[in-house]
Amino acid sequence: MGRRIAGTGRAVVLSEGMPDALGDLAKYTLLVVGALFPIVNPIGNTPIFLSLTRGLSGRGRTVLARMIALNGLILILTSIFIGTHILTFFGISLPVVQVGGGLVVISTGWALLRQPDDDQPDEKDGRQECKEADYSRQAFYPLTLPLTVGPGSISVAITVGANRPEGSEWRWPLIAGMLLGSVLISASIYLSYRFAERIGRTLGDSAMNVVIRLSSFILVCIGVQILWNGASALLRTLVR
Numbered sequence: 073m074g075r076r077i078a079g080t081g082r083a084v085v086l087s088e089g090m091p092d093a094l095g096d097l098a099k100y101t102l103l104v105v106g107a108l109f110p111i112v113n114p115i116g117n118t119p120i121f122l123s124l125t126r127g128l129s130g131r132g133r134t135v136l137a138r139m140i141a142l143n144g145l146i147l148i149l150t151s152i153f154i155g156t157h158i159l160t161f162f163g164i165s166l167p168v169v170q171v172g173g174g175l176v177v178i179s180t181g182w183a184l185l186r187q188p189d190d191d192q193p194d195e196k197d198g199r200q201e202c203k204e205a206d207y208s209r210q211a212f213y214p215l216t217l218p219l220t221v222g223p224g225s226i227s228v229a230i231t232v233g234a235n236r237p238e239g240s241e242w243r244w245p246l247i248a249g250m251l252l253g254s255v256l257i258s259a260s261i262y263l264s265y266r267f268a269e270r271i272g273r274t275l276g277d278s279a280m281n282v283v284i285r286l287s288s289f290i291l292v293c294i295g296v297q298i299l300w301n302g303a304s305a306l307l308r309t310l311v312r
Contacts, residue, residue, distance in 0.1 A: 096245035097252070104253025107232055108148065111225045112257055114264035119283040120184060120219060120291065122268045128207050130269060136207055136215070137265035143216040145258035151229035152250050159230070166227055170302025173223020177295030180214055184288035219291075220261055224298045 125133055150158075159166065233250070272280050 097249045100249025101253040114261040118268045139211040141258045141262035144221040147221045148254045152233035155230035167302040167305035174299025181291030
């Protein structure tokens with residue numbers, strides 16, 4: 073009788089621990105999605121993605137969207153799990169990353185903002201196919217970094233990975249939750265870019281041009297904000 077009670081008690085402990093682990097899994101998943109999705113903003117980046125991939129075929133845009141989503145997933149996971157160690161190894165502080173990254177984002181947004189309206193590819197001279205490889209080489213820069221997963225997203229991901237709740241270790245709910253949250257962000261990137269052309273056709277050329285200009289201006293403002301966040305942190309260290 074005593075053995076049965078002991079065995080039952082152990083089963084009760086295990087069954088009570090499982091809901092706690094599942095709760096932690098959901099908490100860390102929502103933490104990653106809630107912190108990164110508004111900054112990555114794949115839906116808002118869709119018009120800029122279309123502008124940078126003019127002349128690309130539908131199949132090529134699908135492949136490119138998959139590459140960008142995979143690159144973004146690698147960047148996010150690297151930033152979360154070993155981002156602080158990489159910065160420490162190179163002796164770089166997070167504010168310096170924000171300043172440098174902010175300058176890159178400002179440069180990208182400004183170039184898009186000044187892009188002529190009539191900068192359309194000529195599909196009659198056969199240049200559409202020959203540019204497929206060029207776009208694949210641009211999958212990481214600038215389409216993944218800094219357009220999709222930029223310095224703001226990287227700094228937030230590093231902060232999420234570094235500022236774990238006190239006393240928590242890299243237990244499986246924490247690791248699985250951050251992995252699942254990062255995968256969800258990557259999936260949203262792929263779906264947004266995969267159907268970007270369909271969104272563009274729905275809006276029309278005139279509306280898309282307006283959205284591209286507004287998105288480019290917002291991208292410049294985001295770069296300025298990232299730059300200011302890093303510069304403010306550096307200035308505070310000088311004052312101290």
